[in-house]
Amino acid sequence: MRCPYCGTDNSRVLESRPSDDGLATRRRRECLNGACQKRFTTFERIEQRPFMVIKKDMKRDVFDRDKLFRGLQKACEKRPISADDLDELVDAIEVRLRSEFEREVPSSEVGERVMEALRSVDGVAYVRFASVYREFRDVETFAHEVLSLLGKKEVRSGSSQNHESTTDE
Structure with missing residues (x-):
């Protein structure tokens, strides 16, 4: 070698x-x-035989582990995630994709598997990747994604006012 x-x-x-x-x-x-x-x-x-990724424009590219690693690395930049952890994520994502899809996988499925993996590893990396992958167009969509990460069910708009109930006795 x-x-x-x-x-x-x-x-x-x-x-x-x-x-x-x-x-x-x-x-x-x-x-x-x-x-x-x-x-x-x-x-x-x-x-293994070539594993193809079907892009949005229907073109096909060979699945590239290095490209997947670089995408994860970019999302995890300046986060406490080691290169070994990223390798394990790539391995897990690839194994799952190959077990679910025989020869071809839509790029949207690759993105969803990355989102699932990052969501369980690091919230900041997840939001970084999601902001690019989901192409957020406005702050509300971005805020909704962050709140869903925090476990909130709905996004509340407007100011938060403290309403007190009064009772007459």
């Missing part, structure tokens, strides 16, 4: 373990170049 730091094609495996529900093997490696000796991670995956 070629070292991503120095390009030497001589490395050794330090640790191997199953990943992605047994569909991949994660390997920690160390470069054997005396000047480098950095560690890096590789994944060995089962080669």
Whole structure:
């Protein structure tokens, strides 16, 4: 395996373990170049037939794990979510999509799975992704999404006034 730091094609495996529900093997490696000796991670995956994403304009693109990771990374920027956690999210989303769809998946389904995953991990990342994915056109729609995240059932408009009831005795 070629070292991503120095390009030497001589490395050794330090640790191997199953990943992605047994569909991949994660390997920690160390470069054997005396000047480098950095560690890096590789994944060995089962080669699967291409999984296609059907875009809004009906064009088809090959499912791209890296693109999904970058989208999650952007939503989680400056949030306390590690790269390993993002990898696990990508794995879980891909496994779920492949189990629900045989060869093709609408991009809307990919977006919904990302929304579900982010909603359970980090509210701020969820709202960031939702604001782009759902293309909020106004503040009210954005506020409704935030309130739904907080568990509110309806959005109340207007000012909140304190109404007291009086009783005559």
